[in-house]
Amino acid sequence: MQLVPGVRRVGNDIVALHLIETPAGITMIDAGLPGHWPDLLAELAAMGRGIDDIRGVVLTHGDSDHIGIAERLRRDHGVPVYVHTADAARARGETTSHASGGSMRFGAVLGFAAYALRKGGVRARHLTEVVEVHDGETLPLPGAPQIIGLPGHSPGSVAVFVPSVDTVFVGDALTTRNVLTGAVGPQPAPFTDDPVEALRSLEALSALEAHHVVPGHGPPWSGSMADVIRQARA
Template structure:
């Protein structure tokens, strides 16, 4: 099987598409104004929205679910999420978190990107497929869910060996959206960062060498290297 990974968006908020001979799997769904950007990226890869077989969500925060419902409603594309975050994604529950340290410039850049890309027009998913820890989905790339609670109760790492990648959602960041600081660290707006760090230990022995946070550039290295980098920061 041939496979490629498309990064769509920017280091503030990105969508990833796993493109294989069998079709396309989206990892997270960005913001509500991102459909045109996705369509253009797929066209450049010789694909279209009709090639998308499923959407996989790392968690249920609004900056990860943006175009999921539109793709489901208009194209019949199923949306998959760990069951513990189903209520967060649909808006039946909310998170209560503290932002922590922040700087004006990075915060304004994050807010501008969010507004420009439709962050205030989020369509919450009306139908979700709730999955469980350890499930490997019958989608292009065979994405595997690994529960990593902490940022949210139902946060998950998504493992896609065919593109040598782990997608960690907001468990970590490599560029802090509130301070602009680079380097791997636990992400802000988390329910329990201590639990996140414990959860990430489940990934230590995985061989994938490309790690993608929800915000910030790719971390090149294995999960073990990432965990060492997080601990060195403490």
Template sequence: MKLAPNLHRIGNDIVAAYLVVADGGITVVDAGLAGHWRNLQRELTALDMTLEDIRGVVLTHGDSDHIGFAERLRLQTGLPVYIHAADAARAQGTERYKPAPGSASGLRPGPAARFLAYSMGKQGWRTKYLTDVVPVADGDVLDLPGSPRIIGLPGHSPGSVAVHVPGVKALFVGDALTTRNVLTGRTGLQPSPFTDDPAQALETLDRLTPLTDVEWILPGHGTPWNGPVSELAGGVRAGA
């Protein structure tokens, strides 16, 4: 799905991953669920491009609904998969997430069932953990199309990050926040469920406030948000 020139989404408001199309090829941001592999191929076909045009994958964190097809793509193409060093073990399946008590409160059967059904339909049960990753750190600018910059946002997970790509005026936030709680069905800016440290997750959002060249704020779950970044942290806190 084309969002803007050189900016595409695969998946939907339940689980999403993104493509940045820039000089030199494609950067994939997050890898959704295993079954999004077919969505990736369809999007590439629509762009008249192939897997060979992808230069790398950047993960916002290491949860299973974000690493989806990353290992398959890495094995098939040899491409690097970048993730913050603090989440490398999570993406490799050697460290499980430990959400804070109450971070999944308010669950409603309908939305939760839809999330589960979608995840199963997209082969969430077939997640393949990564066997090799390239660790990154806060402030790194990666040698990939669009020159994505890493902004550390620990809280949802120790290595949760935002990925800032000025060339497409996009900020990919993973699960640092959400615009659709997959467990409650509630929409709008709010904290993500299943967060390790909810207080830290809210606090670190202030690191995004100075950004001025962003028109697209793109979460892993929910619709894109097109408001000013200066209002982002306050909006999420108000939605808590």
């Protein structure tokens, strides 16, 4: 599904991964759940592309619903997987989050759990190798994605800014659809390690010349970075 020119989504508003399409190849942002593999193949086919066109996977953080098919791509197809050094251990399964989810609504939780189960969430494989990155790096991948540190949701949570598609991918630094309550609009994401730090970190987005915000959960949001930060903090 095309979100904006050059950006495609695999998955839905509950859990998704995203593809940046360029003539030089594809950069994947996050890796969803294991069951997204056939969905990825179908999306690539619709684009007239294949697995070999994927040049790299950039993880916004190392949680299980963002790493789903990353190890399969790395192991079977030699696709490098990039993650912030502070989340490398989490992506390898050496550490995990014990953060609380906060408020819940039965219908939203049931929908999230059912989708995650259907897409193999309990079978997520951790990475055995990663390429560690740091705040401020521009990666040697299609679209020249830029890493912006947004610690809080996890120690190595990042945004990935791709100027060529006017889009910043924020992972779980914020959400536009809370998977536990169903509430929509820019807001803090559940299961955040340090909610205060997460909100403070959003200031790093304020200077970006981007007009599209794409989270790991929820629909894309368009507008100024000042507006998305203000709404998330409200």
